[in-house]
Amino acid sequence: MRHMSATQVARLVQVGPAARPYYRALADGLRALIMDGQIPVRVRMPAERHLAETLRVSRTTVTAAYDLLRERGYLDSRQGSGSWTALPDPATTADNPWLGTDGDGLLQIQCAAPPAPSALDEAVREAVEDLPRYGMGNGYDPMGLPVLRERVAARYTERGVATRPEQILVTTGSQHAIQLVLGLLVGAGDPVLVESPTYPHAIDAARQRGARLVPVGVSHGGWQEDLVTGAMRRPGARLAYLMPDFQNPTGALMEDATRAAVVGEARRAGTILLVDETWSELALDEVPRTSPMAAFDTDSRVISIGSASKLWWGGLRIGWVRATAALARRLATARAAVDIASPVLEQLVVARLFDRMEETRAERRRTLRASRDALVAALGEHLPEWTFTVPRGGGTLWVRLDGPGATPLAEAAAHHGVRLAPGPWFGLEGTLESHLRLPYTQPPPVMADVVARIRAARDHGPTGARRPSESLIPMV
CATH class of the missing domain: 3.40.640.10 (Type I PLP-dependent aspartate aminotransferase-like (Major domain))
Structure with a gap:
C-alpha cells in the first residue's frame, strides 16, 4: 500500500468529539496508528482538505495535527508529493523524553541517575x-x-x-x-x-x-x-x-x-x-x-x-x-x-x-533496594496487569504493558506531571512499543507517587477524561 484515502484513515483513527484540543488528540491517534503498524511507514497520507471533510472538522484542525506530526518526525512532507508517514530519529525528535529538564516541573523518571551520595x-x-x-x-x-x-x-x-x-x-x-x-x-x-x-x-x-x-x-x-x-x-x-x-x-x-x-x-x-x-x-x-x-x-x-x-x-x-x-x-x-x-x-x-567505594556501594544498595521495592509494590497494587522481572542489580525496571502503547502513555503521563522514557527509545525502528523503562533511582515516596500518576494517565489519558471501559482504583 502506497497511499491511504481519507475514508481509510478516518475509519482507523478514533478521537472522541469532546477531545480538547482536538488537533492534538488527532495527532496522537494518528501517531499511535503509525507506531502500531496499522498505518504503514512510507505511505502517503490523505490531503489535509480531504481528511478534514471526512472527519467533519476544519481544515485548520487537520493542518495543525499534521504540523505536530511533522515536528515529531512521524510525517515527512515533500513539495508536490504530499505527506508521507515516517518514524522519528530518536536523537532529534521534539518529543524525545531525554530532552526534558527539571525546569519543566515534571518528575524526571526518564533518567536512570541517582542523586549524589553522602560521601x-x-x-x-x-x-x-x-x-x-x-x-x-x-x-x-x-x-x-x-x-x-x-x-x-x-x-x-x-x-x-x-x-x-x-x-x-x-x-x-x-x-x-x-x-x-x-x-x-x-x-x-x-x-x-x-x-x-x-x-x-x-x-x-x-x-x-x-x-x-x-x-x-x-x-x-x-x-x-x-x-x-x-x-x-x-x-x-x-x-x-x-x-x-x-x-x-x-x-x-x-x-x-x-x-x-x-x-x-x-x-x-x-x-x-x-x-x-x-x-x-x-x-x-x-x-x-x-x-x-x-x-x-x-x-x-x-x-x-x-x-x-x-x-x-x-x-x-x-x-x-x-x-x-x-x-x-x-x-x-x-x-x-x-x-x-x-x-x-x-x-x-x-x-x-x-x-x-565500599561505603558508597553500601549506601547505594540500601537506597536503591528500598526504591526498587517501593516501585515493585506500587506497580503490584495499581497496575497488576503489567509484567516484569525484578532485577538483582542496576537501577531500572523493564516493564511490559498491557496496553495502550508506551509512547502515547508517556505523553499522557506528562500531563500528569511525570516524564517517562517509552520502550521505542531503547530499540531500533520504532520497536518495543509494548515496554516502558522505569528507573528506581528516586526515593520510595517519589516512586509510589510516580506509579499513581502513571495509573491516572493510563485511565484518564492526557485530558483527564475517564475511559468508560475501565474502573479507577482509588490512589492515596
Missing part, C-alpha cells in the same frame, strides 16, 4: 585542597590525571583483570568514551551489533558514524548465547556494544560461561567488543560472582568502559576506557578534536571517591 561533600573538600598542587601545570592531560588512572587500574586488578595505569584513558563521561571508541574504530557501513533493548545514546553514536546496526535480543532472562554469537558471525560485525552487568534497561546479568563464549566467538569472527560496565558495581541482592569480560580476553579485543555517574554522581561527568596502552594513546590523540582533556577538579573528586 561527595567530603570528597569535594579534599579535592579542592589537592587542586593547588596541579595549578603549576596547564591543566590539560588528555590521558587523565595519573592519580585517577591509578585508582581505576587498581579497581580492575581487584576485580581479576590485571591492569596498568597506562591502559586507562579518563573521559568526560561514559557517553564520551563510546563516541571516542566508535569514532576511531567504526566507519560508514560497518556492521555494529547492539542489544535490543539497549542504551539509546549508543545507538545514536553508531548512527552518527553511519554504521549498519545489527540488533540481538536480550530479555530479563539474559542473552541467548547462540543468537549473540550468530549475530556477530553472519554480518561479520566490526564491533559489538554489550552491557553484561545489570544491562540497561532489562537489569540482566550475563553468566561467566556466556561471557567466555561471546569473547571466544568475537575472537573467531574478528569482532571488537565494547563492554559497558557502568552498572557493574551496583548489585542489590546476592548474585553469582562474575568476572569482567576482559578476563576472558586473550588477544586485546575487549575494550571496557566505566563511569562515575551511577555509583557516585552524574554531575561529575567522569568516565574511563580500559584498553591496550597503545589504543588508549590513540584515543587520547583522537579526543583533541572534542574536548582535549577532562576537568581536573572532577577527576580529583572521583579519585577521592574511589577511596570510599
Whole structure:
C-alpha cells in the first residue's frame, strides 16, 4: 500500500468529539496508528482538505495535527508529493523524553541517575585542597590525571583483570568514551551489533558514524548465547556494544560461561567488543560472582568502559576506557578534536571517591533496594496487569504493558506531571512499543507517587477524561 484515502484513515483513527484540543488528540491517534503498524511507514497520507471533510472538522484542525506530526518526525512532507508517514530519529525528535529538564516541573523518571551520595561533600573538600598542587601545570592531560588512572587500574586488578595505569584513558563521561571508541574504530557501513533493548545514546553514536546496526535480543532472562554469537558471525560485525552487568534497561546479568563464549566467538569472527560496565558495581541482592569480560580476553579485543555517574554522581561527568596502552594513546590523540582533556577538579573528586567505594556501594544498595521495592509494590497494587522481572542489580525496571502503547502513555503521563522514557527509545525502528523503562533511582515516596500518576494517565489519558471501559482504583 502506497497511499491511504481519507475514508481509510478516518475509519482507523478514533478521537472522541469532546477531545480538547482536538488537533492534538488527532495527532496522537494518528501517531499511535503509525507506531502500531496499522498505518504503514512510507505511505502517503490523505490531503489535509480531504481528511478534514471526512472527519467533519476544519481544515485548520487537520493542518495543525499534521504540523505536530511533522515536528515529531512521524510525517515527512515533500513539495508536490504530499505527506508521507515516517518514524522519528530518536536523537532529534521534539518529543524525545531525554530532552526534558527539571525546569519543566515534571518528575524526571526518564533518567536512570541517582542523586549524589553522602560521601561527595567530603570528597569535594579534599579535592579542592589537592587542586593547588596541579595549578603549576596547564591543566590539560588528555590521558587523565595519573592519580585517577591509578585508582581505576587498581579497581580492575581487584576485580581479576590485571591492569596498568597506562591502559586507562579518563573521559568526560561514559557517553564520551563510546563516541571516542566508535569514532576511531567504526566507519560508514560497518556492521555494529547492539542489544535490543539497549542504551539509546549508543545507538545514536553508531548512527552518527553511519554504521549498519545489527540488533540481538536480550530479555530479563539474559542473552541467548547462540543468537549473540550468530549475530556477530553472519554480518561479520566490526564491533559489538554489550552491557553484561545489570544491562540497561532489562537489569540482566550475563553468566561467566556466556561471557567466555561471546569473547571466544568475537575472537573467531574478528569482532571488537565494547563492554559497558557502568552498572557493574551496583548489585542489590546476592548474585553469582562474575568476572569482567576482559578476563576472558586473550588477544586485546575487549575494550571496557566505566563511569562515575551511577555509583557516585552524574554531575561529575567522569568516565574511563580500559584498553591496550597503545589504543588508549590513540584515543587520547583522537579526543583533541572534542574536548582535549577532562576537568581536573572532577577527576580529583572521583579519585577521592574511589577511596570510599565500599561505603558508597553500601549506601547505594540500601537506597536503591528500598526504591526498587517501593516501585515493585506500587506497580503490584495499581497496575497488576503489567509484567516484569525484578532485577538483582542496576537501577531500572523493564516493564511490559498491557496496553495502550508506551509512547502515547508517556505523553499522557506528562500531563500528569511525570516524564517517562517509552520502550521505542531503547530499540531500533520504532520497536518495543509494548515496554516502558522505569528507573528506581528516586526515593520510595517519589516512586509510589510516580506509579499513581502513571495509573491516572493510563485511565484518564492526557485530558483527564475517564475511559468508560475501565474502573479507577482509588490512589492515596
